Amino acid sequence: MSSEVATFFSPGDFLAILPEMVIAGMACIILMVDLVVPRSKRWVVPALSVLSVAAAAWFSWSLAGSGVSAFSGMFVLDGYAAFFKLIFYIVAVFAVLVSLRYIKTEEIDLGEYYVLMLFSLSGMMIMASGSDLLTIYLGLELASLPVYALVGFLQTSRKSNEAAMKYVILGAFSSAILLYGISLIYGLTGTTQLAAISAALETGAVSGPLFTLAVIMLVAGFGFKVAGFPFHMWAPDAYEGAPTPITAFMAAGPKAAAFAVIMRVFLEGLFPAYDNWQMAIAAVAVGSMVVGNITAIMQTSIKRMLAFSSVGHAGYALLGLVAGSEEGIASVMFYLLVYAFMNLGIFGIIIMMRRDSQSGDQISHYAGLAKSNRLTAFAMLVFLFSLAGIPPTAGFVAKFYVFMALIHKGMIGLAVIAALMSAVAAYYYIRIVMLMYMREPEKEFLLASSRGLLCVLIIALAAVVALGVYPAYFINLARYAAFPL
Amino acid sequence: MSGHLLSSIIFLPVLGALVILFIKDARAIRWVALVTLAVDFALAIPLMRGFDVSTHSMQFVERHEWIPSWNITYYLGVDGISVLFVFLTAFLGIICVLASWKAIEKKVKEFMIALLIMQAAMLGVFSALDMFLFYLFWEAMLIPMYLIIGVWGGPNRVYSAIKFFLYTLAGSILMLVGMIALYFAAGKTFDMLVLMEYKYTFTFQVWVFMAFFVAFAVKVPMFPFHTWLPDAHVEAPTAGSIILAGVLLKMGTYGFLRFCLTMFPDASRFFATPIVIISIVAIIYGAFLALAQKDLKKLIAYSSISHMGFITMGIFLFNKNGIEGAILQMFNHGITTSALFLCIGLIYERTHTRHIGDYGWAASRVPVYATFLFIFTLASLGFPGTNGFIGELLIAFGAYEVYKPYLILLLIGIVGGAAYMLYMYKSMAFGADSHGHGGHGHGGSHDDSHGGHKVWDVDFREAVALIALVVFVFWVGFHPEDFLSYMHESVGNLINQANASKFEGLGL
Numbered sequence: 001m002s003s004e005v006a007t008f009f010s011p012g013d014f015l016a017i018l019p020e021m022v023i024a025g026m027a028c029i030i031l032m033v034d035l036v037v038p039r040s041k042r043w044v045v046p047a048l049s050v051l052s053v054a055a056a057a058w059f060s061w062s063l064a065g066s067g068v069s070a071f072s073g074m075f076v077l078d079g080y081a082a083f084f085k086l087i088f089y090i091v092a093v094f095a096v097l098v099s100l101r102y103i104k105t106e107e108i109d110l111g112e113y114y115v116l117m118l119f120s121l122s123g124m125m126i127m128a129s130g131s132d133l134l135t136i137y138l139g140l141e142l143a144s145l146p147v148y149a150l151v152g153f154l155q156t157s158r159k160s161n162e163a164a165m166k167y168v169i170l171g172a173f174s175s176a177i178l179l180y181g182i183s184l185i186y187g188l189t190g191t192t193q194l195a196a197i198s199a200a201l202e203t204g205a206v207s208g209p210l211f212t213l214a215v216i217m218l219v220a221g222f223g224f225k226v227a228g229f230p231f232h233m234w235a236p237d238a239y240e241g242a243p244t245p246i247t248a249f250m251a252a253g254p255k256a257a258a259f260a261v262i263m264r265v266f267l268e269g270l271f272p273a274y275d276n277w278q279m280a281i282a283a284v285a286v287g288s289m290v291v292g293n294i295t296a297i298m299q300t301s302i303k304r305m306l307a308f309s310s311v312g313h314a315g316y317a318l319l320g321l322v323a324g325s326e327e328g329i330a331s332v333m334f335y336l337l338v339y340a341f342m343n344l345g346i347f348g349i350i351i352m353m354r355r356d357s358q359s360g361d362q363i364s365h366y367a368g369l370a371k372s373n374r375l376t377a378f379a380m381l382v383f384l385f386s387l388a389g390i391p392p393t394a395g396f397v398a399k400f401y402v403f404m405a406l407i408h409k410g411m412i413g414l415a416v417i418a419a420l421m422s423a424v425a426a427y428y429y430i431r432i433v434m435l436m437y438m439r440e441p442e443k444e445f446l447l448a449s450s451r452g453l454l455c456v457l458i459i460a461l462a463a464v465v466a467l468g469v470y471p472a473y474f475i476n477l478a479r480y481a482a483f484p485l
Numbered sequence: 486m487s488g489h490l491l492s493s494i495i496f497l498p499v500l501g502a503l504v505i506l507f508i509k510d511a512r513a514i515r516w517v518a519l520v521t522l523a524v525d526f527a528l529a530i531p532l533m534r535g536f537d538v539s540t541h542s543m544q545f546v547e548r549h550e551w552i553p554s555w556n557i558t559y560y561l562g563v564d565g566i567s568v569l570f571v572f573l574t575a576f577l578g579i580i581c582v583l584a585s586w587k588a589i590e591k592k593v594k595e596f597m598i599a600l601l602i603m604q605a606a607m608l609g610v611f612s613a614l615d616m617f618l619f620y621l622f623w624e625a626m627l628i629p630m631y632l633i634i635g636v637w638g639g640p641n642r643v644y645s646a647i648k649f650f651l652y653t654l655a656g657s658i659l660m661l662v663g664m665i666a667l668y669f670a671a672g673k674t675f676d677m678l679v680l681m682e683y684k685y686t687f688t689f690q691v692w693v694f695m696a697f698f699v700a701f702a703v704k705v706p707m708f709p710f711h712t713w714l715p716d717a718h719v720e721a722p723t724a725g726s727i728i729l730a731g732v733l734l735k736m737g738t739y740g741f742l743r744f745c746l747t748m749f750p751d752a753s754r755f756f757a758t759p760i761v762i763i764s765i766v767a768i769i770y771g772a773f774l775a776l777a778q779k780d781l782k783k784l785i786a787y788s789s790i791s792h793m794g795f796i797t798m799g800i801f802l803f804n805k806n807g808i809e810g811a812i813l814q815m816f817n818h819g820i821t822t823s824a825l826f827l828c829i830g831l832i833y834e835r836t837h838t839r840h841i842g843d844y845g846w847a848a849s850r851v852p853v854y855a856t857f858l859f860i861f862t863l864a865s866l867g868f869p870g871t872n873g874f875i876g877e878l879l880i881a882f883g884a885y886e887v888y889k890p891y892l893i894l895l896l897i898g899i900v901g902g903a904a905y906m907l908y909m910y911k912s913m914a915f916g917a918d919s920h921g922h923g924g925h926g927h928g929g930s931h932d933d934s935h936g937g938h939k940v941w942d943v944d945f946r947e948a949v950a951l952i953a954l955v956v957f958v959f960w961v962g963f964h965p966e967d968f969l970s971y972m973h974e975s976v977g978n979l980i981n982q983a984n985a986s987k988f989e990g991l992g993l
Contacts (some may be wrong), residue, residue: 374595385628390654391621400617400661404555407665412692415662423655430631430650436642438635472552479554 009071009209014061016070018075019085019444020125021058027053033110042109046096050406052319053096053121057089073193074132083481084128084260087340088253092121094460095249097452102245102351105448108153116146117249124257131268136261140178141223143254144171150241151250163241170224171232178221184214185269192480194269201272212276217273218265219280228318229287232311235420236299239307240361244354247303248347251310252340259336263321274324282322282414287416288315289421297428302350303361305428306343312425313339315407316402319414329482331401334475338386338398338467345460346383349376352447366432368441376447377436379461386464388429389422393465401475437476490532491545494575495608497525498601501984505601506953515519515586518597522578522604529575530896531825536568538970541978543614543678544568546766547884550676552617556673560615565975566742566812570611570735573819577731578604581724583950584827588723591636596637599629600724607732611739616664616675616917620657623736627653629727638720645713647718652713653680663696667748681747681982687755689751694752697744707760708767711790718786724832726782730789735815740795742808746983748798753983757801764801765894772901776908781829781839785822786908788865792818792904797881798895805981809969809974814876816968817864817961821873824861824954828854831947835940841909845916851942855914857951862956867899872961959961 014021030048037044064082068074081145095117103109116164123142130136148171152164186192188211223231239247266277292311318338320332353365370377380442386395398484399422406415501521507665508514536544543562543981563571569914589596606629609622627650635646651702668675671683687692703710718726771791778784796818800810831854832847833839848855851959862869867873877899943951961968 134983254922276898382630391624396624400665403662403667404668407662410667412662412666415665416659417663420655421657423651423658426654427651430647433631434635434643434647437632438646470551472554475552475554 002144008081011201012068013070013075015191016068016075016127018063019059020122020129022056022059023052023118023122023125026055026098027115027122030111030118031115034115037111042111045111045114046301048098048099049118050093052087052118053092054126057085060085060089067130071135074135075126075129076131077129079481079483080264080329080333081129081260083478084256084336085125085336087256088121088124088128091249091253091256091340091344092117094348097243097252097456098248098344098348098351099243099245099451100452101448102243102354105354106154106243108148108155108243113150113153116150120144120146120150120249120254127257128260130261131194131264133185133194133197133265135268136265137175137182139257140261141175143257144175144225147246147250147254151238152248153243153246154241157241159241161241162242163238167238174221174224174231177217177224181214181217181221183212184199184217188214192477194265197269200270200272203277207273211273215273216280218270219277219284222258222262222265223284226255226262226318226379227288227307227311228284228314229291229311231284232288232292232314235311236251236304238305239310240301240303242365244303244347244351244361248344248351251306251347252343255310255314256336256340259317259321259332266321267329271324278322280325281318285315285318285322286417288312288318289418290315293421293428294424298426299428300363301361302363302366304430305363306346309425309428310343312421315421316399316418319418320402320405322414323409323411325405326410326479326482327408328402328405330475330478331398331405331476333482334401334471335398336476337478338394338464341460341463341467342383342386342395342411344456345379345464346387346444348453348457348460349380349383352376352453354448361365363432363435364442367435367439368438373447379457380436381433382461382464384429384433386468388426390426392465392468394471395465397468397471397475489547490535491563491571492526492547492610494525494528494532494571495561495605495612497521497528498578498604498608502598502601502605505594505597508594514593515582516595518601519579519582521601522575522582522892525604526579528574529572532563532568533572533971536563536565536971538565539974541565541974546614551615555617555675557617557675558615560617561618562614563612564626564978565971565973566979567611569812569816569971570732570739570819570843571608573735573816574604574607574611574732576957577727577819579825580823580827580950580954581727582729583946584830585724586723586946588830590766592636596633596724598955599632600728603629603633603728606707607728608734610736614677616667616677616680618675619662619677620661622659624654626733630725630733633725633728634717634721638725641716642720648713648901649717652703652710656710657700659696663693666693666696677743683748685749687751687771690749690752691755694745694749694756696722697740697749701737701740701745704740704796705734705793706737707793708763708770708790711767711771715783715786718789718826719780719782723826723833724786726826726830727823730785730826731819734789734793735819738793738800738811738815738888741800742799742812742979745802746979750983750985752804753801757803760801761777761798761891763773763899764794764798765891767791768798768895768898769901772898772905775905776901778905779841781833781841781909781913782826784841784905785825785829788905789818789822789903791898792822792865795877795880795895796900798891799883801982802880802883804883804886804888806879806886806963808979809972810879810881810883812972812976813874813961813965813968814877817872817876820954820957820961821861821864822949824958825859825865827947827950827954828858828861830990831943841912842916844913846915850940853948855944857914857943857955859910860955860958862906862910864962866903870959870962872965875961875965894989 068077106325120143123139126139130139148168154160164235188206189197227235288311292308296308297307317332317335320328387394389399403415546562549559553555604627606622613619631650633648671680706714768791771787775784775787796811796814799807864871864873867877
C-alpha cells in the first residue's frame with residue numbers, strides 16, 4: 001500500500017475531476033463577479049451558474065463511461081457516476097431557474113445563493129464518483145454544508161432559521177455516526193477503499209459484533225442523509241422552513257447523491273456481507289414507507305406533506321437496494337431520475353403560488369386552482385398522479401421497475417407492502433387534486449410566474465409524460481450505468 | 486384487413502380530445518366530441534364485419550417493440566370475446582355524449598376531454614394483449630373517471646370520487662404485483678397468449694389468482710367489495726353512470742375470463758364453488774337492496790350488483806352455456822343499464838329529483854318516455870323477447886348442468902329482479918302522484934310544470950339515443966345468434982384452456 005503514496009497524484013487524475021473543478025472554480029469566480037456586478041445586471045450571476053453547469057456537463061459527457069480510476073482508486077468515472085451526475089446537473093439548472101424570481105420576492109437576492117448551490121453540486125458530484133469512504137465523506141460534507149446555509153437563507157424568517165439549526169445539528173450528528181462507522185470499517189479491514197473492503201470481507205475473516213456495529217452505523221449515517229425512517233425527523237422541518245427552491249433542490253439533489261453513495265458503499269464495498277445488512281436496510285425501507293406515507297396524510301402544509309411523502313419515496317428507492325441486484329440498482333437510478341422531475345415540477349408550482357399575500361404552502365390554498373389557472377392545475381395533477389404512481393406517468397414506470405427488481409429476487413412480501421403503501425399515498429396526493437378541481441377558490445389566484453419557472457415546468461411535465469409512455473431509452477441507460485457495480 | 490384498425494379505434498378519441506383543447510365554444514366542443522365518437526363507432530363496424538368467427542385466434546393483431554429491455558411490446562388484438570366489448574364501448578361512447586349534451590353545463594371542454602380519454606383507455610383495455618399495456622390502460626382510466634365523478638357529480642361527489650379511486654386502486658395494485666410475479670414465472674414475458682400457455686404450479690396459481698381476484702372483484706363489484714358502487718353511481722353525472730355500468734364493471738368480469746380462467750385454471754376451479762356462492766348472495770342480496778331503495782339511481786346501482794352476480798356465476802360454471810350466457814349478459818347489461826341510467830338522467834334534467842315517488846305521472850305526462858322506460862324495464866328483468874331473457878336463460882342452463890339446486894336460487898334472484906323493476910316502473914308511471922293528487926309535496930301541478938320544473942317529453946336528440954339502445958334490446962332478444970356466433974369459437978377455446986391442467990380432482 002505504501003508504494004501507492006509515491007504515485008498518488010498524476011496529471012491525468014486532474015483531468016478526471018475536471019467537471020468538479022469547473023463547478024468549484026466557477027463558484028469561486030462567481031462569488032467575486034457578484035461583488036463587482038451592478039445591481040441592474042444581477043442576472044449575470046445565475047446566467048454564469050447555468051453556464052458553468054453546462055460546461056461541467058459537457059466535460060462529463062466527454063469523459064463518460066471512460067471507466068477511468070483516478071487518485072489511486074479513490075475516484076472513478078464510470079457510467080454509474082455519469083448517470084447520477086446527469087441527475088445533479090438537471091436538478092441544479094432547474095433549481096437556479098425556479099429561484100430567479102423567488103429570491104427577488106423574498107428579498108434574498110444575494111450572489112451567495114447560487115454560489116452555495118454550485119458548491120453543493122460539486123460535493124454531490126464527488127459523492128457519485130467516490131470509491132473510497134474518505135472521498136465519499138468529503139463529498140458528503142461538501143454537498144451538505146452549503147445546503148445547511150441555504151436552508152436558513154431566509155434570515156428574517158424564524159422558521160427558516162430554526163430549520164437550518166435543526167438540520168445543521170442533526171446533520172453533524174449523522175456525519176459523526178457515519179465517520180465512526182467508517183473508522184470501524186477501517187479498523188476491521190485496514191482500508192477505506194471500497195474494492196479493498198470487499199476483498200477483505202470476501203476472505204470471511206471479518207465478522208462478529210464489531211462489524212455488525214459498523215454496518216449499523218453506516219446504515220444510520222446514510223439513513224439520515226436519505227431521510228429514511230427512523231432518521232427522518234429533520235426532513236419535515238427543514239423542508240418546510242427552507243426557501244422553496246432550496247427544498248426542491250435538496251429533495252432531488254443531495255438525496256439522489258446520498259443514494260448514489262449508499263448503493264456504491266453497500267453493493268461494491270459491503271456486498272460480501274449482503275446477509276448482514278439486507279435486513280437492516282429492509283427495515284428502514286419498510287419503516288420509511290409506512291411512517292412516511294401515513295404521517296403525510298395528516299399534514300396541512302404542502303411542504304411538510306411532501307417531506308413525509310419523500311420519506312416514503314426514499315423507502316421505495318431503498319427497496320431497490322435491498323434487492324441487491326443489477327436490476328435493483330437500475331430501478332433506483334431510474335426512480336431518482338423520475339423523482340427529480342416530479343419533485344422539481346411540483347415545487348415549481350408551489351413557488352408559483354408564492355405571492356406577497358399568501359405563501360402558498362398550505363394545502364388549503366390550492367382549493368379551486370383549476371377554476372382560475374387551468375394549465376397550472378393540470379400540470380399539478382400530472383405531477384401528483386406521477387408521485388402516486390398512476391399510469392401513464394413516469395412515476396408508475398419507476399415504481400413498476402422497483403417492484404420488478406423485488407419480485408425477481410422473490411421478495412414478494414416487500415412488494416406487497418410497497419403496493420399497499422402506494423395506495424395509501426394515493427389518498428393524500430389525490431386530496432390535492434380534489435381541492436384543485438372540486439372546491440371553490442377561497443380567493444383569486446395571481447400566480448408568480450416567470451419565464452424560468454415556466455421553462456422548468458414545461459420540461460418537467462414533458463419528461464414525466466414521456467418517461468411514462470416511452471421509458472425504453474432511460475431504462476437502458478440506467479441498466480447500462482448500473483453495470484459497473 | 487387494415488393493419489392499424491385497433492390502434493385507430495383506441496387513439497381517435499385522444500385525437501378528438503386534442504382538437505377540443507383548442508376550441509372555446511361549448512357547442513362546437515360537443516359536436517367535435519360527438520363526431521369523433523361517431524367516427525370511432527363507424528370504425529368498429531368494419532372490425533365487427535371483418536372479424537372471422539370461424540377461429541378463436543386473435544385478430545387485427547398489431548405488434549411493435551416498445552420497452553425492449555423488459556420485453557414489453559405494444560401488442561393489440563381481439564378475439565370473439567373482446568371484439569364485442571370494443572364494439573359496445575364504442576357504441577356507448579356516443580350515448581354518453583348525447584346524455585351529457587345538456588346535462589353538463591359547466592366546464593364542457595374538460596368534461597369532453599375526460600370522456601374521450603376515458604373512452605380511449607377503455608377501448609385499450611379490451612384490445613391489449615400485452616399485460617403491461619393492459620395494466621397501463623386499466624389504471625389510466627382511474628384519472629378521468631375520478632374527475633368525472635368528482636367535478637361534475639352530485640352534492641356528495643368528493644367523498645364518492647375518493648372512495649371510488651382508492652377502492653379500485655387498492656384492488657388493482659395487488660394485481661400489479663401478481664402480474665410481475667407471472668412475468669418472471671413464465672420467463673420474462675408480458676405476452677398474454679404466452680402467459681396463458683405456461684403451466685404454473687398450483688400454489689403459485691392460488692396466490693396470483695387471489696391477487697388478480699381482488700382487483701377484478703372490486704371492479705365488478707362482487708359482494709362484499711361492492712360498497713363503492715352505489716356511492717359512485719348516485720353521485721356521478723349520467724354519462725359517468727353509463728360508463729361505470731356499461732363498460733367499467735365489465736372489465737372485472739372480462740378480467741376473470743381473460744386472466745383467471747386461462748392462466749390459473751386450477752386455482753379458478755379450486756375457488757369456483759365459493760365464488761358461485763358469493764355470486765348467488767350478490768344476486769339475491771342486490772335484489773333485496775334494490776327493492777328497498779327510494780332513489781332511482783341507487784335502485785339501478787343495486788340492481789347492477791345483482792345482475793353482475795349472474796355474470797360472475799356464469800363465468801365460474803365452467804361450461805359453454807354458462808360462459809356464453811355470462812358474456813352475452815355482460816353485453817346486455819351494458820346496453821340495458823346504460824339505457825336505464827340514461828332514462829333517469831333525462832327525467833332528472835327536467836325535475837331535479839330522483840325520488841321514485843315523485844314520478845307517479847310519467848305515463849300520463851310523458852308517454853313516449855314512459856314507453857321507452859317500459860321496454861328497458863322489461864329488458865332488465867329478463868322478459869322473453871328482450872336481450873336480458875337470452876342471457877339469463879343461458880346462465881340458467883349452465884347452472885342446471887353443474888348443480889341443479891343452483892337453479893332454484895337463481896330463480897329467486899330473477900323473481901326479485903322482476904319485483905324491484907316492476908315496483909320502480911309502477912311507482913314512476915302509474916303512481917299515486919299521477920294527475921297531481923295526493924303527491925309528495927308536489928300537489929296541484931295540473932299545468933306543464935312539476936315541482937316548479939317544466940316537464941317535456943323526449944326530444945329528438947334523446948330519442949336517437951334511446952332508439953339506438955332499443956334496437957340492441959330487440960336485436961339480441963330476437964336474434965341472439967348474431968352476437969353469440971362471435972364467441973362460440975373463442976369460448977370453446979377458453980373452456981379447453983380452463984379445463985386443461987396438470988392437477989386432477991380439484992374441480993367443482
